[in-house]
Amino acid sequence: MSRMLHAAAALLALAFVPAAHAQKEREVAIGLQAAITSIDPHYHNLSPNNSLLLHIFEPLVKRDANQKMVPALATSWRAIDDLTWEFKLRKNVKFHDGTPFTADDVVATYKRVPTVPNSPSSFATFTKPIVETRVVDPYTIVFKTAAPHVLLPSDLGSVYILPKAVAEKAATEDFNSGKAAIGTGPYKFVEYVPNQRVVMKANYGYWGGEEPWDKVTFKILTNSAARVAALLSGDVQMIETVPTSDIAKLSSDKNFALSDKVSNRVIYVHLNQWNDKTVPFVTAKDGKPLEKNPFKDVRVRKALSMAINRDAIAERIMEKKAVPAAQLLPDFFYGTSKKLKPPKYDPEGAKKLLAEAGYPNGFAMTIHGPNNRYINDDKIAQAIAQFYSRAGIEAKVETMPSNVYFTRATKGEFGYMVLGWGTESGEQGSSLRSLLATHDPAKGMGVTNRGRYSNPEFDKQVTEALVTMDDKKREAMIQRAAETAMNDVGLIPIHYEVSTWGTAKGFRYEARTDQYTLATGLKPVK
Amino acid sequence: MLAFAIRRLGQSLFVLVVMSFLVFLGVYAIGNPIELLVNPQADAVERARATAALGLDRPMLEQYGVFLSKAAHGDLGRSFVFNVPAIQLILQKLPATLELAFAAMVIAIAIGIPLGLAAGLRPNSYIGRTIMAGSILGFSLPSFWVGLVLIMVFSVQLGWLPPNGRGETVLLLGVPVSFLTWDGLRHLAMPALNLALFKLSLLVRLTRASTREAVLQDYVKFARAKGLSPRRVIGVHVLKNIMIPIVTVIGLELGSVIAFAIITESIFAWPGSGKLLIDSINQLDRPVIVAYLLVIVTIFIAINFVVDVLYSVLDPRVRLGAAAAH
Numbered sequence: 056m057s058r059m060l061h062a063a064a065a066l067l068a069l070a071f072v073p074a075a076h077a078q079k080e081r082e083v084a085i086g087l088q089a090a091i092t093s094i095d096p097h098y099h100n101l102s103p104n105n106s107l108l109l110h111i112f113e114p115l116v117k118r119d120a121n122q123k124m125v126p127a128l129a130t131s132w133r134a135i136d137d138l139t140w141e142f143k144l145r146k147n148v149k150f151h152d153g154t155p156f157t158a159d160d161v162v163a164t165y166k167r168v169p170t171v172p173n174s175p176s177s178f179a180t181f182t183k184p185i186v187e188t189r190v191v192d193p194y195t196i197v198f199k200t201a202a203p204h205v206l207l208p209s210d211l212g213s214v215y216i217l218p219k220a221v222a223e224k225a226a227t228e229d230f231n232s233g234k235a236a237i238g239t240g241p242y243k244f245v246e247y248v249p250n251q252r253v254v255m256k257a258n259y260g261y262w263g264g265e266e267p268w269d270k271v272t273f274k275i276l277t278n279s280a281a282r283v284a285a286l287l288s289g290d291v292q293m294i295e296t297v298p299t300s301d302i303a304k305l306s307s308d309k310n311f312a313l314s315d316k317v318s319n320r321v322i323y324v325h326l327n328q329w330n331d332k333t334v335p336f337v338t339a340k341d342g343k344p345l346e347k348n349p350f351k352d353v354r355v356r357k358a359l360s361m362a363i364n365r366d367a368i369a370e371r372i373m374e375k376k377a378v379p380a381a382q383l384l385p386d387f388f389y390g391t392s393k394k395l396k397p398p399k400y401d402p403e404g405a406k407k408l409l410a411e412a413g414y415p416n417g418f419a420m421t422i423h424g425p426n427n428r429y430i431n432d433d434k435i436a437q438a439i440a441q442f443y444s445r446a447g448i449e450a451k452v453e454t455m456p457s458n459v460y461f462t463r464a465t466k467g468e469f470g471y472m473v474l475g476w477g478t479e480s481g482e483q484g485s486s487l488r489s490l491l492a493t494h495d496p497a498k499g500m501g502v503t504n505r506g507r508y509s510n511p512e513f514d515k516q517v518t519e520a521l522v523t524m525d526d527k528k529r530e531a532m533i534q535r536a537a538e539t540a541m542n543d544v545g546l547i548p549i550h551y552e553v554s555t556w557g558t559a560k561g562f563r564y565e566a567r568t569d570q571y572t573l574a575t576g577l578k579p580v581k
Numbered sequence: 582m583l584a585f586a587i588r589r590l591g592q593s594l595f596v597l598v599v600m601s602f603l604v605f606l607g608v609y610a611i612g613n614p615i616e617l618l619v620n621p622q623a624d625a626v627e628r629a630r631a632t633a634a635l636g637l638d639r640p641m642l643e644q645y646g647v648f649l650s651k652a653a654h655g656d657l658g659r660s661f662v663f664n665v666p667a668i669q670l671i672l673q674k675l676p677a678t679l680e681l682a683f684a685a686m687v688i689a690i691a692i693g694i695p696l697g698l699a700a701g702l703r704p705n706s707y708i709g710r711t712i713m714a715g716s717i718l719g720f721s722l723p724s725f726w727v728g729l730v731l732i733m734v735f736s737v738q739l740g741w742l743p744p745n746g747r748g749e750t751v752l753l754l755g756v757p758v759s760f761l762t763w764d765g766l767r768h769l770a771m772p773a774l775n776l777a778l779f780k781l782s783l784l785v786r787l788t789r790a791s792t793r794e795a796v797l798q799d800y801v802k803f804a805r806a807k808g809l810s811p812r813r814v815i816g817v818h819v820l821k822n823i824m825i826p827i828v829t830v831i832g833l834e835l836g837s838v839i840a841f842a843i844i845t846e847s848i849f850a851w852p853g854s855g856k857l858l859i860d861s862i863n864q865l866d867r868p869v870i871v872a873y874l875l876v877i878v879t880i881f882i883a884i885n886f887v888v889d890v891l892y893s894v895l896d897p898r899v900r901l902g903a904a905a906a907h
Contacts, residue, residue: 090860092662099662100620173634173664175618180627227664249663249670250860251746251852274746277860278847280729281745285850288736288744427863458865462612476621489622496625503621 081269083562086276086285086294087572094230094247096215096238097168100176102477105213106571107273110255111151112215112238115142115161116208120567120576121387122319122481124208128156128216128239134524137203144194148262150218151237151244157193163222168214171227181210203522205529209480241266241575250275255574271574283557286311292562295572297555299374299431305557315555316566317378317385320477322429323490324439324547325506326350326359327470336421336470340449345418350470350506356544357398358408359471362446363439364400369550372434376555380548382537383478383486385568390483390533395541397548405446417447423464424473426454430552436473439549464505472505475552479569484533488517491545508545586886593882600878601652604871605645613637614661614865635661648871657875658868662861667872671854675876676756677747678846678853682838684760684769685776690831693781697788698815704793712785719782728775728848735771743768745850772849776842780834787830791823798822824895832888836881 089103096108109117115129129142148156165188169179184207187199200207217225218237225235236244241263242255253273257266274291276282279298283305285291297305297313305311327334327350334348349355365379378385379397386393409417424436433454440450450471454460464472478486493509494501500514501507513536520532541548556564556572565576619631632638636647648658657668700712736744748765750757759765795801796819804818843855850856854873861869892899 093664095664098664099618173659175615175631175635175661175664176620176623177627177630179630180620180623231665248852249665249673250857251850274850276745276850277856278850281732281848281850284729284732284737284744288732288740290736290744290746456863458612458617458863460612461616465613465616485622496628499624502624 081267082272083268083270083293083574083577084272084274084291085572085574085577086274086282086291088277088279088282088294088296090250090275090277091247091253091273092249093227094233094236094244094253095171095225095227096217096230097164097171097178098174098227098230100178100180100213102479102570105479106569106573107253108215108238109240109571110242110271110574111236111240111244112217113240114212114215115144116212118212118481118569120316120565122568124212124481127212128161132208134205135197137522137524138200140198140200140207141191142196142198144196145262146194148239149260150239151258152218154218154220156216156218156239158190158196159193160216160219160222161196162188162190163219164214164216167217167222173227178214181213184210203524205521205524206480206482206485209482213479242271245270266575267579268574268577286557286559289559293556293558293564293572293577295554295556295570296430297557299376302374302376302555310560312558312560312563313555314558314564314566315376315553316568318477318552318554318570319384319388319479319481319568320429320475320552320570321380321383322377322432322435322473322475322549322552323380323383324359324549325464325472325474325490325504326356326508326547327467327472327506328509329467329507334470335468336423338419340416340419342419349412349414349418352412353543354408354412355414356547358405358412358446359443359448360398360544360547361401361408362405362448363398363442363547363549365397365550366400367442368435368438372431372438373550373553376430376553377550378553380550382483382541382548383476383490384481384483385551388478388481388483388568390487390530390537392534392537392541394534394538400442402442402446409447417449419449419451420470421451421453422471422473423460423469424452424454425457425460428457428460429475432473432475435549439473467505467507473549474505476503477570481569482533483537484517484521484529487513487533487536487540488521491540492517506546508540510540510543510545513539513543513545585889589882589886593879596882597875597878598649601648601871601875602645604874605641605648605867608865608867608870609641612865614867617864618661657872660861660866660869662864662866662869667868668876670857670869671873671876674852674854674857676758677851678839678842678855680758680760681769681772681776681842681845681851681853682835684773685780685838685842686831686835688773688777689780689784689834692777693784694788694827697785698792698820700785701789701792702796702815704789709789713789716782716785719778719785722778724775724779725844725848727778728771728845731771731775732848742771744771747852772845772851775849776838776845780838783830783834784827787827788823791826792819795819795822821895825892828888828891828895832884832891836877836884839880840877 091104091107092099096112113127116124117127119125128145130145132142135141165182168182184200184204185198186201189197191197221235221237229235231247233244241258241261243258245254245256247253255271257269276285282294283301286294306313332347339345369377369379381395381397382391384391422436422440424432426433436452436454440452443450489503491508492501492514494504494507496502516536516539520529520536523529523532554570558564563578563580615632619628660667660670696712700709703709732744735742748759748768749762750759751761760769801818804814843859846853846856858873
C-alpha cells in the first residue's frame with residue numbers, strides 16, 4: 056500500500072512540473088504553413104526553406120520587401136566586362152562560431168553547392184555559370200562566366216554562405232542536428248524538429264544591428280484552420296497565409312491586424328499547342344474531334360483571355376486578395392511593361408473572335424487544374440468554366456491533387472491547364488524565358504513551357520535581352536519581349552496572389568512580395 | 582502456441598512483401614516525384630541529375646528490386662524530401678502517435694464500457710436513453726468539426742488548453758512521452774478526446790447490445806437465483822462473457838487509430854506519423870510511404886496476435902493451435 060502511495064506521489068509531483076510556456080516579452084512564436092525539409096541551405100531549393108534559413112545564413116546579396124537587391128555580405132558589385140563580375144565583401148562580419156568572414160568562405164561555399172548528395176533540387180543552377188573564381192584580397196572576389204550572365208548577382212542571392220571549415224566537411228545531417236548550422240545571420244540555430252518546429256535565438260553580435268527578439272519559435276501548422284486558431288488563442292503572435300475565409304473575421308477584430316502585399320506569384324493558363332492538328336480534351340460540341348488545334352490560332356487565345364472576368368474572380372473568389380494580371384509579375388517589378396493591362400471582360404467580343412476563327416458555335420473542352428496547390432485553385436477553375444459558357448464555350452472542370460496533376464500536365468496530357476508561377480529572382484526576364492520561350496530544356500529555354508507555345512520573334516527578343524549587361528537597356532528589351540508574348544497570348548494571366556499575414560495586437564509585419572515570413576520583419580508596436 | 586506463432590510470422594512476411602509491391606506500384610502510378618521536388622526553373626541537366634540522384638531513372642521493377650535487397654538488410658531507403666533514413670523519420674514520430682492512440686483508447690474504454698453497461702442493464706430508463714442519444718452524436722459529428730469546436734471553446738474562448746502541438750516530454754524507458762508532465766497532459770487532452778469520441782460511441786453501443794443479450798442468458802438467471810450480489814453477477818458473469826467481441830473491436834480500432842489519426846493530428850498539429858504519411862503522399866516521398874505502411878502493417882499483425890492470445894485467456898474453450906488449424 057505504501058508503495059502505491061509513493062508511486063502516486065511521484066506521479067503527482069511530475070504532473071505539477073511548471074509549464075515552460077510562460078511568454079516572455081522578447082519571445083515570439085510564428086505559425087508557418089509549409090514544412091521545412093532541411094537546415095542545410097544547399098540541399099533543397101524550396102521557398103519555405105530559403106525563407107526560414109535566411110535568419111541563420113546570409114547570401115552576398117539580399118532582397119528587400121519588394122525583392123529589390125540590397126547589399127548583404129557583399130557591400131557592392133559590378134560587371135567589369137561582359138564575362139567578369141567583381142564583388143566587394145563586407146568587413147568585420149563574424150560567423151556564429153566567432154570566425155571572421157572572408158572571401159575564402161565564399162569560395163568554399165560555392166564549391167560545396169554542386170556536391171551535396173541526394174539533393175532533390177540543387178542550388179548548382181545558381182553557381183554553374185561561374186567558370187573561374189579569383190580571390191583578389193580577403194574582401195574582393197572576382198567571378199568569370201563562360202557566357203554573359205546578367206543575373207549573376209540575383210542568382211548568388213539564393214546561395215547562403217557557410218564558414219570554410221563547415222563548407223568543406225559538413226553533411227546535411229550535421230545541419231539538422233545544429234552542429235553545422237553556423238552562418239552570419241541575425242539569429243542562431245537552437246533546434247529543428249522536422250514537421251514540428253524550428254527554434255532560434257538572437258545573434259547579439261549581428262553586423263546589421265540588434266533584433267527586437269531574443270528567441271523565435273517557428274511552428275509548422277499546415278492546416279489553415281489550426282493556424283488561425285493558434286493566432287486567436289495567443290499560442291503564436293503571427294501566422295502566414297491567412298485563409299481567405301477568415302480574412303473578414305480577423306480584419307474586424309481589434310485584437311489582430313492583417314498585413315498584405317501583392318506577391319510574385321501569378322496564376323495563369325497554359326494552352327496545349329504541342330500538336331497542330333489535335334489537342335487533348337478539346338472537341339466540337341457534339342463530341343467529334345476538331346479539324347485542327349484551335350489554340351494555335353491567336354484569335355482563339357485572345358477570345359479565351361477576354362472571356363474571363365478577372366475582377367469578379369479577384370473580388371468574390373479571392374475575397375480581394377488577388378490583383379488581376381496582365382503579365383508574369385505586378386508592374387512595379389524589374390522588366391515589367393506598364394503598357395500591358397489586364398484584358399477587359401468582354402464575352403460578346405470573345406464570341407465574335409471565335410466566329411472569325413471559324414468557331415461560330417464555340418467548342419467543348421475540359422479545364423484541368425490542381426486542387427491543393429494555389430489559393431482557391433479549384434474554385435478559380437470552376438469560375439473560368441462559368442465565364443466560358445457565356446462566350447459559347449462548353450467547359451467542364453476536372454481538378455486533382457498536385458502530385459497527380461503536375462506529372463500529367465508536364466506530359467502534355469491536358470488541353471487547358473490552370474497553373475501558377477512565382478518569380479523568386481524578382482525580375483521578369485528569366486520567368487518569360489522559362490514559361491514562354493520555345494521548349495528546349497538543354498539550352499534552358501522554355502523549361503516549364505507546358506503549353507509549348509512557340510514564337511521565334513519572342514525567343515530572339517528574350518535571348519538578346521538576357522545577355523545585355525546594361526541594366527536600363529536590358530529592362531527595355533525585357534519589356535518589349537513581354538509585350539510581344541502577352542499580345543500574342545502565349546499564356547493567359549489570371550491574377551497575382553496577394554499574401555496575407557495575421558499578427559496579434561502589439562505586433563506589426565512588413566509584408567513582402569516573395570511570400571517569405573521573416574522574424575526580422577516583425578516589429579513590436581505600441 | 583509456438584507453432585501458431587511461427588505460422589503467423591510466415592504469413593506476415595508474405596503480407597509485407599505483397600503490400601510493399603502494391604504501394605510501390607501505386608506511388609509509381611500517381612506521378613513523378615521530380616515534378617514536385619525540383620525547382621521549376623531548373624534546366625534539363627539539373628532534372629536529369631536529380632532523377633538519377635534519387636534512383637528514379639531506372640525501370641520500376643529494378644527500383645523495386647533494389648528496394649527489396651536493401652530492405653532485406655534492414656535499410657528501407659532515405660526520404661526524397663528530408664534526405665534522412667525513412668525509418669528514422671517514422672520512429673521519431675511514432676511515439677507521439679502511439680501515445681495519442683493509447684490515450685484515446687483509454688478514454689474510450691474507461692468511459693464507453695461503463696456507459697454501455699449502464700445502458701444495457703436499464704435500456705428503457707432515462708439514463709439509458711440519454712446515453713444512446715449521446716452515442717449517436719458521437720458517431721455522426723465529423724471529427725474535424727468537433728476538433729475545431731474544441732479548440733474554439735477551450736483555447737480561444739476559455740483559454741484553458743493550448744490549441745496545438747505536443748507538450749513537454751520526459752523519457753520513459755528511453756521513449757519520449759508527454760503524459761507524465763502537466764504541460765504534456767494539457768496538450769494531450771483535446772486531441773485524445775477528439776480521437777476517442779467515435780470509438781467511445783462504438784464501444785457504448787457494442788457493450789449495450791452484448792449486455793442486453795447476456796442478461797437474458799440462463800447462466801445469469803442462475804447466478805441471480807443462486808443469490809449472488811448484483812455486483813458479482815455483472816462484474817463476473819456478464820462482463821466476462823461480453824468481453825470477446827469487445828476485445829476484438831478494441832484491437833481492430835486500436836490499429837486504425839494508430840494508422841489513421843491523420844485528421845486529428847493535422848487539426849491539432851500533433852507531431853505524429855499520420856501527418857507524416859499525408860505529407861509524404863502529397864510529395865510522393867515514396868521511401869517514407871512504403872516504410873510507414875510496412876511499420877503500420879507490422880503493428881496490425883502484432884495487435885491481432887495479442888487479441889488472439891487474449892481470446893484464449895478470456896474463453897477457456899479457445900485453443901490457439903486449434904484456431905490456427907482452421
